[in-house]
Amino acid sequence: MKNEKKSLLKSILNGRNTGLLIAFAVLLIIAAIITPSMYSISSFMNMFQNNAVYMMLAVGMMLVIITGGIDLSVASTLGLSGVICSSLMSKNPEVPAIVWVLLGILVGALCGAFNGFIVGYLKMVPMIATLGTMYIFRGFAFLASGGEWWFPHQFTEGYVKFATGKILGVYNILWITIILFILFGIFLGYTAPGRRIYAIGTNKESAKVAGIKEPQITFMAFTICGALAGLAGMLYTANYAICYYGMGDGYEMIAIAICILGGVSITGGKGSIDGVIIGALMMSVITYFISLLPGLSVWQSAIQGAIIIIAVLINIFTGLSAKKRVLKERGALI
Amino acid sequence: MANPTKAPAYSLSVKEKFKLSRFLVQWEMILVYILILINLVLMTTKSNLYFTPGTIQSIIQSGMDLSPLVLGMIFVLMVGDIDVSVAATMITASMVTGLTMDAGIPSILCVVLGILAGGICGAFNGFLVAYMKMPSVIVTISTSMLFRGIVKIVLDVNVLKNFPKFYVNLAWMNIAGIPIALLLFLVMAAGFIVILHKSTFGRKLYIIGNNSTCATYSGINVERTKLTVFIIMGLMAGITSMFFVGRMGGGVSSTMGTGYELDAIAICVLGGISTNGGKGKLYGPVIATLIMAFLNYTLGLMGVDANSRKIMIGFILIIAVLIPSINKQLFDNIKLYFVYAGNKNIEALNVKAAEEVKALSNLINETKKDIALNEADKAEKLKKYNDKINFIKARTKEQTQRLKAEMKNDRAKASKVSRS
Numbered sequence: 001m002k003n004e005k006k007s008l009l010k011s012i013l014n015g016r017n018t019g020l021l022i023a024f025a026v027l028l029i030i031a032a033i034i035t036p037s038m039y040s041i042s043s044f045m046n047m048f049q050n051n052a053v054y055m056m057l058a059v060g061m062m063l064v065i066i067t068g069g070i071d072l073s074v075a076s077t078l079g080l081s082g083v084i085c086s087s088l089m090s091k092n093p094e095v096p097a098i099v100w101v102l103l104g105i106l107v108g109a110l111c112g113a114f115n116g117f118i119v120g121y122l123k124m125v126p127m128i129a130t131l132g133t134m135y136i137f138r139g140f141a142f143l144a145s146g147g148e149w150w151f152p153h154q155f156t157e158g159y160v161k162f163a164t165g166k167i168l169g170v171y172n173i174l175w176i177t178i179i180l181f182i183l184f185g186i187f188l189g190y191t192a193p194g195r196r197i198y199a200i201g202t203n204k205e206s207a208k209v210a211g212i213k214e215p216q217i218t219f220m221a222f223t224i225c226g227a228l229a230g231l232a233g234m235l236y237t238a239n240y241a242i243c244y245y246g247m248g249d250g251y252e253m254i255a256i257a258i259c260i261l262g263g264v265s266i267t268g269g270k271g272s273i274d275g276v277i278i279g280a281l282m283m284s285v286i287t288y289f290i291s292l293l294p295g296l297s298v299w300q301s302a303i304q305g306a307i308i309i310i311a312v313l314i315n316i317f318t319g320l321s322a323k324k325r326v327l328k329e330r331g332a333l334i
Numbered sequence: 335m336a337n338p339t340k341a342p343a344y345s346l347s348v349k350e351k352f353k354l355s356r357f358l359v360q361w362e363m364i365l366v367y368i369l370i371l372i373n374l375v376l377m378t379t380k381s382n383l384y385f386t387p388g389t390i391q392s393i394i395q396s397g398m399d400l401s402p403l404v405l406g407m408i409f410v411l412m413v414g415d416i417d418v419s420v421a422a423t424m425i426t427a428s429m430v431t432g433l434t435m436d437a438g439i440p441s442i443l444c445v446v447l448g449i450l451a452g453g454i455c456g457a458f459n460g461f462l463v464a465y466m467k468m469p470s471v472i473v474t475i476s477t478s479m480l481f482r483g484i485v486k487i488v489l490d491v492n493v494l495k496n497f498p499k500f501y502v503n504l505a506w507m508n509i510a511g512i513p514i515a516l517l518l519f520l521v522m523a524a525g526f527i528v529i530l531h532k533s534t535f536g537r538k539l540y541i542i543g544n545n546s547t548c549a550t551y552s553g554i555n556v557e558r559t560k561l562t563v564f565i566i567m568g569l570m571a572g573i574t575s576m577f578f579v580g581r582m583g584g585g586v587s588s589t590m591g592t593g594y595e596l597d598a599i600a601i602c603v604l605g606g607i608s609t610n611g612g613k614g615k616l617y618g619p620v621i622a623t624l625i626m627a628f629l630n631y632t633l634g635l636m637g638v639d640a641n642s643r644k645i646m647i648g649f650i651l652i653i654a655v656l657i658p659s660i661n662k663q664l665f666d667n668i669k670l671y672f673v674y675a676g677n678k679n680i681e682a683l684n685v686k687a688a689e690e691v692k693a694l695s696n697l698i699n700e701t702k703k704d705i706a707l708n709e710a711d712k713a714e715k716l717k718k719y720n721d722k723i724n725f726i727k728a729r730t731k732e733q734t735q736r737l738k739a740e741m742k743n744d745r746a747k748a749s750k751v752s753r754s
Contacts, residue, residue: 070471124655125609127416127471131596132655135648142641245641253475266469298490302483308476312468 019318020263020278027285035292043288045171049164049239051284052173053078053248055277056232057255058262059184060112060225062276065259066188066201067221068268069119069126073111074229075251076137081107081233083145086243090154097162101234108230109223111137116222120215134252138245145245152241163238173235180228185273197221201268257304258283261311361606365621372628380635391513395505397627398515399574399581403598404605404619405526406570409563411602412530412539414546414611415463415470417564419455419478421594423571426481427452428579428586432494441498449572455481456568457561464560478595486588494586497579505580515577519623522573527616539563543612600647601626604654680737687730694723 031038038044057074064071081104089100111133118129152160163173188194196217199207208214237243262279264271286307290300357363377384384390403420410417431448435441455477462473507514530536538559542549550556578594579586603609604626605619626647633643674680698719701712 118652118656122656124652128599128603128609128655129652131599132648132651135596135600135644135651139641139643139645139648142639143645253479256472256475260472266472298486299483301479302487305476305479305481305483308472309462309468309480312472312476313462313466316466316468 019314020261020275020282024278024282024285027282027289031285031289035289038289038292045174047284047288048174048177049171051280051287052171052177053232053236053239054251054254054258054283055177055280056180056228056235057251058258058276058280059180059273060228061252061255062259062262062264062271062273063184063188063197063221064126064225065256065264065266066197066268066271067218068201068204069218069221070130070256070266071112071115071222071225072127072130072252073115073134073137074225074232074255075248076134076141077108077111077226077229078233078236078248078251079141079245080111080137080144081105081230082237082243082247083141083233083245085234086150086155086159086237087145087148089156089159090150093156097156097158097238100159101162101231104230104234105227106230108233109227111230112223112226113219115226116219119222120218141245145243147245150237150243155238155241160238160241163235173239176231176235181273181277188273193217193220198269201270203269254283254304257308260308260315263315265315266312362615362617362621365605365618365625369621369625369628372625372632376628376632376635383635387511391508391511393627393631394516394624395513395581396631397623398513398519399505399577400594400598400601401515401519401623402522402570402574402577403594404601404623405522405616406567407598407602408526408530408605408607408614408616408619409539410470410567411599411607411609412611412614413542413560413563415560415563416599416609417459417470417474417567418595418599419459419474419481420567420571420574420598421591422478422481422485423452423455423568424575424578424594425485425586425588425591426455427572427575429485429488429494429588431575431579432497432586433488435496435498436494445498445576448575449569452568452570452572452575453565454568456564456566456571459568460561460564463564464557482588489586489588492587495584497584497586501576501580502584503580505577519620523616523620530616535559535562540612543608543610545612597626597647600651603651606654609655675738675741677737677741680734683730683733683737687726690726691723694719694726 057078061071061074084107085100085104088103089095115126115130115133118124118133119126161172163171165172167175188197196207196212197220199210199212200214200217204214233248236248258279259271259276260266260279261282262271262275262277264275283304286303287300290303403424407417407420427448430451431444434444434447439447459470459473459477462468462477463470504514504518509517530539538549538554541552541554542556542559546556578591582590599609601622602614602619605614605617605622607614607619629646629650630643633646634640638646670678670681674684698716701707701715701719704712707715
């Protein structure tokens with residue numbers, strides 16, 4: 001009994017997310033001192049509305065990274081699904097918005113399934129496979145758009161309202177993100193396919209021996225990642241009421257960055273939805289904070305890059321100290 | 335193969351005889367065929383343009399602006415890492431050169447400073463990857479944001495225009511009909527070939543790429559080697575900045591050159607360098623650089639726009655990686671899946687039976703040729719062998735059926751259990 005209590009306290013103190021939360025709190029305090037104007041409900045809402053797309057991409061990316069892979073093609077998938085949805089929407093304005101949402105998810109899922117097929121069944125290196133599909137999907141996005149741009153007046157009200165409408169004073173796009181967080185928290189923590197994703201990422205061979213069909217799970221992870229990217233693409237166009245084939249270029253890096261900030265191990269097998277939520281919150285606060293400082297908006301990408309490096313370094317050192325602690329508890333000689 | 339009995343005990347080198355058939359189907363030669371094919375297509379469809387003096391030179395020049403990146407990237411991929419910050423490093427190097435030129439420092443010093451800046455960026459990557467044990471993908475993704483961010487901070491929206499005069503000549507001039515850029519590229523490639531294939535450093539890269547733990551235990555300083563590789567990559571990115579700035583006509587802004595890192599990686603992969611490390615030769619990417627230049631130009635002439643070309647490059651990348659996996663193993667797997675219903679027992683049974691049948695049919699052939707036996711004995715023996723073959727075939731068939739039925743039963747049971 002006593003032991004359990006101690007371990008609970010210890011686990012809170014040594015937990016991976018505790019450091020993240022402390023860093024987040026420090027960041028909020030610094031922001032409060034320098035830019036108090038940030039602290040209003042409306043500005044927070046705007047901040048999260050602008051970052052919801054990143055959060056969706058990060059959730060899908062997390063699944064793929066936990067299997068030990070990486071998906072560089074999410075930004076191109078986002079572009080492709082956004083272009084297909086808005087081009088068809090501008091031609092058929094009478095169709096309800098939910099159809100376009102489903103179409104976006106379908107397009108994304110197809111892209112993801114292609115990735116999953118070549119990675120899972122044909123055993124390609126995920127980095128190179130998705131590098132190739134990144135080119136391919138972006139090219140298809142251009143072909144689908146024909147080089148055209150869509151501007152706010154071409155978007156139907158229902159389509160735009162799907163993301164920017166409000167329920168209980170909160171933007172729809174935020175509700176969708178919150179629902180996704182809850183859904184994937186349950187999926188990863190409490191369902192068999194979710195646990196299998198971890199099993200594959202931790203040790204492929206032993207997962208195989210345990211009877212897990214590794215290609216199937218990899219395929220599933222990539223398909224879900226693609227579907228989320230497709231959904232994000234549709235919501236991106238609805239949120240900003242603008243669409244062109246090159247939209248979202250470089251978002252894959254931000255999604256990966258959020259995952260790493262949130263403690264998802266790039267070698268696979270480690271990571272949880274709460275970490276990603278904190279990582280996403282941190283990333284959005286940092287970006288918003290920098291954009292509020294006068295003359296500092298050019299610093300954004302440099303600071304983001306530096307933050308990722310520092311976050312990974314901290315991850316590695318906490319991982320090392322955790323290993324040492326475990327060895328000590330077992331009474332091993334160090 | 336050298337005769338093992340005659341070879342001296344201390345010689346570890348395995349000298350293989352030159353085999354023309356093997357030489358002609360290796361990956362590098364296939365790349366050469368592709369290059370010739372593209373040339374033929376271009377020659378037949380646009381013959382008047384192809385034979386105009388200057389066309390081929392300009393095609394080659396169009397592909398040379400990222401060629402040094404490819405050389406550096408080969409080393410990085412060889413040790414099993416990846417570097418996606420090269421475009422940002424390249425822009426940083428260009429910026430350093432441009433800024434020092436603005437400050438009025440002699441131009442040759444500016445060039446050296448630019449290349450050194452690239453080297454420092456590479457050293458930063460290498461330090462984090464080798465000594466901090468961070469995954470190279472993450473390090474270089476974040477340093478690409480960092481380096482480009484620094485360029486954005488320094489330059490903001492300004493454009494640097496003051497660059498050494500010879501940059502433009504480097505990218506656009508020919509000597510005796512051969513582009514200077516190509517000459518420089520070939521000279522550098524020769525140097526890299528010597529390093530990779532003829533020096534201990536090159537052999538170390540192969541060992542690290544194949545198994546870095548094994549390399550550590552063999553007494554190779556993996557950390558230092560990796561750091562050196564990343565510094566070389568950075569220096570090559572610095573050298574690329576010369577070609578790149580010349581190609582762009584001597585102007586640099588902070589958003590230029592995005593996507594170069596992916597092009598460089600694509601060329602390396604097409605050239606047969608394995609992204610898992612430890613496999614590939616340097617000749618491949620050198621030819622692949624030319625293929626990419628010709629392909630881009632040809633497709634452009636045929637009216638394929640830049641974005642459709644992207645699709646093709648993507649597919650080429652995937653297919654190039656997939657081709658080595660088309661081997662006996664793959665066909666065996668397909669056979670296992672479709673003929674033997676995915677059951678390895680059935681496969682083993684059939685393979686064993688096939689071997690036995692083959693041995694027996696060999697015996698039959700031998701008996702047929704045997705002159706020592708008379709006709710009656712021969713017929714009797716043949717009959718015995720044939721009976722045996724038929725028996726084995728029937729037995730295998732029956733056992734296969736039984737195994738398949740068992741499998742069906744198991745599946746039915748499993749589904750029952752999961753339902754209840």
